[in-house]
Structure formats: structure tokens, C-alpha cells
Amino acid sequence: MMPILPRDSPGSLYCMNETTSPDWAALRADFPILDQQVHGQPLIYFDNAATSQKPRRVIETLRHYYEHDNSNVHRGMHELSARATAGFEAARTRLARFINAASEEEIVFTKGTTEAINLVANTWGSANIKAGDVILLTEMEHHSNLVPWQLLAARTGASLRFLPINERHELALERLPEFLTPEVKLFSFVHISNSLGTINPAADLCRAARAVGALTLVDAAQSAGHCPLDVQALGCDFLALSGHKMAGPTGIGLLYGRKTLLDAMPPWEGGGEMILSVRYEASTWKNAPHRFEAGTPNIAGAITLAAAADYLDGIGREAIFEHDRRLAQYAHERLAAIPGLTVLGPPLGSEARSGVVSFVLKEVHAHDLVTLADQRGLALRGGHHCTQPLMRKLGLSSSARASFYFYNTQAEVDRMVEILAEIERFFR
């Protein structure tokens, strides 16, 4: 098999001894984009929940593919096509390993998390959901794990239920039996909330759903690449993730689905690649996963995503998780000292907090805050974070958000605190 990665590509040390902590400073140097000034100040990139940056090695993989191996996949009968196909299918196998799927046939490449969820809603959903059925979501879902189900419910006459959040901004687990009843056919929930930073006990939730005969879908957009992910341990039926939030390129993500489920799902998009044979009147379909990959796939994206998976596993996702949590906890402590600033999400020090820190500053609308922060080189995000119903429930029009990744540093957090204190004084 041809190598996916260029042999002489620059890269950081990635054969780490498990007991030593990664050299975070050396890893940061892998990210060329971080080394720039914005409005005359050093860029501080704290918008990782929106998208992550890419290390040189991942960018190199993309370049190498287009400079050496690019061709269309699957049916070509020449050397480049063979290389591209091998690279693409090897990427599928690599991503299966990344989440411990039972086989590469359980990995469907999509544009991202949103498309993956829509795929399930429109294929599994259309074939299995009928009037009277219930789809259980939570109050903290991102629009991508809400709207597809609204559309499905409207089409089929099914209804949606929402597991509430409590005052700690965690799911009200003690109320689960009330919500997870036999009419629930699917429990679709977010692993780590992009809006609150809350980590949900995904394995427990999947177990509870199984007990009432409901399938589960885990929205892993914020957790993939930020912590270890094992679909066997989670026990989920479906899982969706996005490449661009885990050091990979945009335009690629995946849907994981149990083989038996995928094989029973009707086609999604129709076209080339997903068919077996085509006549004018009718066609037959391939098995999963190819059944759900019509047209030329994002070949370069998939191959590059596999390189991102390699890069992250070289560091260790457990180590990344601990880094982000420690940094977020430090940020939480320091932010809470700014007058009028309230941090959202579970309490300081909670095990259910991740690397996402959202907050509101009294008297300062999030958009004003984020615009002013930008003037100091600090990239935050402000708004409803694609969770309008959640924000409405919390009585907020918007919040500001800092979200970390393993290349962010304590010094950057200190600078953020300085900038926010300045903004608070400015508006006083």
C-alpha cells in the first residue's frame, strides 16, 4: 500500500513516552497560523470550538496529495487512481480506528457533523419514524442536532422531547426516566456542549436509552479530537463528527453507524459511486458505507483528516483533554474575578467542564465585547452559538465564548483577562 503521508514531511515528535507530558511549546510551533499579528497585537486564537487550526504536517498532507497522488477514486484503472483510492480507503480505516468502530464499513464520510445528522434523519428517520413516535433531544443541543429532527417530526407526525438542563447547566439526569419512555425511538444528544462547555455522561445516556429500546446518536463535534472517543465504550448506535474541529480540513466529517443499521438504511443522495448497476428505469445500490457516498467524495479531505488523526494520537487525546481542561479551569478562576462577569456552564472545578468557557459580562453585550477583544488581537466568539433555544431559556440574548486547544497557553489566558478587564472598565 502506498504511504498516505510524505516521508520527509516536517513534524513534531509524536512517539511520546506515555508518562511524559507532551512538549506543548514545540507542538504550538507546528501551527504556522498562530504566529501573526492582528490589529498590531499578537493573535490569541480562542475560537477553537468554531474551528481548530491545522499543523504543518496536516497541511503538508493536503499539498502532497495534490502534488503527487490526486486522481478520482474507485473505478480508475491507472496508477494515480489506485493511489488515491488506497489513500481514501486507508483514511476510512484509520478513522474507524480513531473511534474504535468495529469495521471501516461503519464509517460514512460526510461534509461534517451537520450533514451526518441530516443523513440519519433522512434515511434511518424516514424509514423508521412514524406518527406517535418520540425523538428525545436535550435543551442544550446545537441547531444541527435540532433542526433535522424538527424537519423529520414535521414530515412524519412524530414529536420531539427535550431533556432539561438544571441550574448547574448540566442535564437533569434524575429526570431521564420521565423523558426516556418506550415511545422514544431515538435519543440524540451532544457529547460536549459548544455553548456551555458541559460534558455529558454519554456512555450512561446510551445505556439508559438501550434499556428502553431506543437508538442513540452522539453529536461528537466538540469532543472528537479533544478527548478519547470509543464507540464501543460509548455503546452508541450513531456518532457524528467534523474534521475541521480536530485539526483537519473543512468539508469533511463522518457518520459512524452500526453496520446492521447502516445496511438497512435507504439511500441518501443518489448518483454515481453509490450504485451497483443502473438502467434507465431503476438502479441497485451498493452496501454501506458506499451507499451513502454519492458522487466524487472529498478525497483530499478524507486523506488529510486521517493525517490529523495520526497527529492527534501522536500527542495523545487524553493529554490534550487534560491540557484543555486545566487551561479552561485556570481561565474560569481568573475570569470570575472580573467585576460583573459570570461564567456559564457547570461550577468551577466540576468534572463536567471542558475546554469551552462561555461567559457574560454585565452591561456589555457579547458582540461589543468580542469586537473590542478583536481590536486587541483576541479571537473570541459572541452570539447565540447556534443554540438559540438554550440562550432563550437561560434568558440571554448572547454570550461570549473562549474555547481552547492544546496550542493555547496560560500566558494567552492572562492576556485575555487583561483585555476583558480593560473592556469592563471602558463600559463602566
Add this chain to the structure above:
Amino acid sequence: MNFDELYQQLILDHSKRPRNYGELDGDGVIHVHGDNPSCGDEIHLHVRFGPEQVEELRFTGHGCAISQASASMMTLKLKGKGREEAERLLRLFHDRVAPEGDGSDDPGPRELGDLNVLSGVRQFPQRVKCAMLAWRAFEQALEEASGGNEGEARVSTEEAP
């Protein structure tokens, strides 16, 4: 650009102490509700038109400093203006803040006066709709007035036209 340029004291002042803040009731008052759904800015604009001119304006609302300051400054600017003059100011303001402008740093048309400080928004395309919200509401009020309507109308910066 530093803090001061976009969020000049003027904008801060207007957002903290909005002028003409309140409601208007009675005959001939047009009420328009405007919002930016994606960021939560809201303006409730109340306009009384006389036979030839904008007699009185009031607004209430909440949201970012840009949206509230723009509304406050707008009410000061438009009060007492003839309808055609008001329309002209609306267009002038839009051209001043819309990102398609030539980006020049000139002080802006004299008629806009204090409103020129909002021109910095041009460099922040995401914030243009904040500055425009009150003005869109006023545009709607003008249309309602020409249509001979009284009563309520709604405008959103994010609805399909």
C-alpha cells in the same frame, strides 16, 4: 483602530443614556418592531408623522451598544425633518456604514453629523446590521405612513426580502 475609534465616547454615551427613549401613543403613531434574530438586538420604534414631516420619534429596545446608539442618534437626527429629507438621510447613513463603500477615511457628509462616528462599522461587516436596525425600522415606518396605515409593523434584518 483602537477601542476609541469604533466605540467613541459618543456611541458609549448614547447606548448608556439613549435619547428619546420611551413610547408614543395616540392617533397617527406608527409602531415598528425590529430585531436581529441572530444576535438578539431589538428596537421598538414609535413615529408620529405630521402632514409633511417627522414630528416625533421614540424608541425602546435592548441589544448591543451599536444598535442602541444608532437608534438614539437617529431619533435626534430625524425629528422635525421633512419626509424626503428623512429618506435622504436614511440613504446617506446606509451608504456611510455599508461595507461596499470606498472605505475612505473622510469625515463623512456634514448632514449626518454625529452619526458619522458609526461609519467605523463598515470595517466590521457583522455589525452593519446592528447599526442599520433602527434605520430599517424607520424605513418600514415610512412605508407604513405612505400606505396610509397606522398600527403595528415588523421588520427583521434577517428575514428573506
